[in-house]
Amino acid sequence: MKKVLSFDIDQTLNIAKTPINDEIADLLTRCLNHFEICPISGQKFDQFLIQIVDRLKDATPEQLTHLHLFVAQGTQYYRFNLEKNDWEQVYNYPLTDEQVKKISETIETSAKELGFWEEDKLAPGDEIIENRLSQVTFSALGQTAGTEEKYAWDPDYKKRASIVARCKELAPEFEYEIGGTTSINAITPGMNKEFGMNHLLEELRVEKKDVLYFGDMTSPGGNDYPVVKMGIDTITVKSHEDTAFALKGILGLLDAQTQTDRGHFLL
Secondary structure, eight states, X not given: OBOEEEEOOBTTTBSTTSOOOHHHHHHHHHHTTTSEEEEBOSSOHHHHHHHTGGXXXXXXXXXXXXXXXXXXXXXXXXXXXXXXXXXEEEEEOOOOXXXXXXXXXXXXXXXXXXXXXXXXXXXXXXXXXXXXXXXXXXXXXXXXXXXXXXXXXXXXXXXXXXXXXXXXXXXXXXXXXXXXXXXXXXXXXXXXXXXXXXXXXHHHTOOGGXXXXXXXXXXXXXXXXXXXXXXXXXXEOSSHHHHHHHHHHHXXXXXXXXXXXXXXXXX
16 A cells, blocks of 8 residues: 655656656646655755646646655655645755855865866856755756756766765765766765655655655665665656656556545555
């Protein structure tokens, strides 16, 4: 009996850094009738709105109360307040100014030493290092670079792995996770997706067995791996097409059932 469907975002629900397409939007909207839907990613809150929420054009306010946004690997949590008809922050565990400064300097130094600091490729106003309050994120080509450029920059993760290795030498008191196509998320120890998923269980009052997770980086070192280590049932996908295929199967089973309780169903 699953009650919660939880998702990584980039390369799980979408093409990296782009809004979800019409098919995924429709599937997620339909899933809101049956499950609590919980995207959890290193993205900041504004990106959750752009990439997911704004695309759910057919979702009613009542349906949105079943959508839970676990921002910055779940170190921030937002839910929809029906009375206010708006999103509200439930909790936030921000880094200190000193931690942000140390992490930012460490990543910049490491990337420059290794020849992977490509500031000349940034669009005007974009930035390589971004303070996301509860984590600091390195995006090699910035946030607004084209999809093709991002996918081509580090397809085998070797560039980011070398940056992470150097960061660990310079500032071992922090953790560094490879995510997305060009990103590294830097956090304080334990503030990864395991932290976020534990808070998900607490906030939604569910157990591990109630959750099904979708992610593309579920191998050791990937930012979805902490979820796997927790023992949460996980479907590894390589693209949003894989996720769509799985969701169609789940919804097909639900449509075939005759139960009247449309809250939570057997998978």
